[in-house]
Amino acid sequence: MESAIGIDFGGTTIKSGLVRGGAIVARGPVIDTQTCGGPDQIIDALVGVVEALSSGRPVAVGVGLPGTVDAEAGMVNELTNVAGWRSIPLRALLEKRTGLVATVENDANAMAYGEWRYGAAQNGRYVVCVTLGTGVGGGLILDGRLYRGAQMGAGEIGHMSINHRGVRGHYGNLGALEKYVGNHQIAERAQALYAQAGHTRSIEECAPAQLSANAASGDTVALGLWETVGEEIGSALCSVIWLLNPDTIVIGGGVARAGALLFDPIQRTIQQQTGFVFHDRLRVVAATLGNDAGIIGNASLALEAAARARKS
């Protein structure tokens, strides 16, 4: 069985692994994104990752990055929280320096691809993946193919509006989902609700993990907030369902660790607010690959590119 290297290039750290049959069989050195240097130094480090994992005889390397990536042209157009990355032909640079087939992809797309190929969405053909964290990201598999859109920007579920006169988001967009259910927003809302109930809590005491623990012990503020957050995410997903009629929705990211506290109101909202044929056979499931989804997805995309390259 062939293996490939998957690299999950994040704003904080760059993690990697040698992937075979959808499983990580070896891990590369972790790179600190912010202290590594500019694009030249980071590209050197990426080449170092490939060398460190070369004993596994990889045939390809796939990199997922946080920003606008032109997967077809192999270009990194711009990264969100990493300085200096603009119009860099990363695929060509990596192919030249490593001798392997390389791919570049948006990070959320790569995670969705990983969950589709080897994770929670394996039997789906119309798959929506949502990642709930500091922001809300997403990736789409439509009719059995990764869907990127006209400018490779598709899947921004976190910017979809749940209220056309709601809170203003980063792009002037009113009511953007992530302005309600991003992890900082959840903590701030909890803090305000506790204050209303006469309890002073630090923002750390209001983090989603703590709120889950509180809800488990019957805290009505935490229980109520998870209901509300679930309904808000559910509302955005209902709009996605009416538009795309998916067969599988995968939900991952740190906030999704709330489990049933979050999934129950999401499921209920979908049952109550979509037509029968839209929800009857729809699976709404938790992501199963966790933090490895990006590594596995990028390696899978790279392996498939290598197979296509041999055919043509």
Place this chain on the structure above:
Amino acid sequence: MESAIGIDFGGTTIKSGLVRGGAIVARGPVIDTQTCGGPDQIIDALVGVVEALSSGRPVAVGVGLPGTVDAEAGMVNELTNVAGWRSIPLRALLEKRTGLVATVENDANAMAYGEWRYGAAQNGRYVVCVTLGTGVGGGLILDGRLYRGAQMGAGEIGHMSINHRGVRGHYGNLGALEKYVGNHQIAERAQALYAQAGHTRSIEECAPAQLSANAASGDTVALGLWETVGEEIGSALCSVIWLLNPDTIVIGGGVARAGALLFDPIQRTIQQQTGFVFHDRLRVVAATLGNDAGIIGNASLALEAAARARKS
């Protein structure tokens, strides 16, 4: 050049035409859907339409219907406002009785296909079509193919939510776009706004066409309502844009005849509430095929099915 028959099976009338090169070269008899009879009588009438247009030597016939249609299996699963249509294998019945290649499709999908092949969206590859009328319908062309979704239900833009705590819609869905901007809803809102301003108007005097005329002569109530309606439609389209990153949005239907009164606030909302790469090269255009989009789209789908049948 080959020709095909397109049939636009509506809840009120069934219209048809012989289509060649994307143009209607002859029209079939108009059938009154509600008085024609049950499925058997209507199918007889559809066969009659094919016979009436047979002198044009069509090679295929395509029918678009208002309801859930399984285009791949050739089945009409259920129609929305036409009694007795449940699980009818219309494609096979028509092929047997006419000797032509036949296709069946959801009406909104067929209209989108017509606008994509021969109308306003001809150069698009990622196309969202919206029809604004009594309800709000939609069809999607994604990555150069008609997109139907897992249960062939995709494109229901009118059921997408613009407010997660908004007005309750037909499926229990809160804030459904068409509950704000359907033509009856527009008229009711106008009537209420005129009443607030001290003017008594009948509901007929508040129909969208009349509101456009009023706005053209400076009526501030009508002007304001078109702004609001445009912002609401714009908000739903922003969500579609963030999710799908289309290159073309086509807007048609009776309500779209308001023209710039409606398109200006839609365009402005999209400019203000989506990221630059999402709107910079996005075309938002009026449908150009009008009531013929369905006939032309169905004929196009049928012609392409005939071409595929010859190849295989």
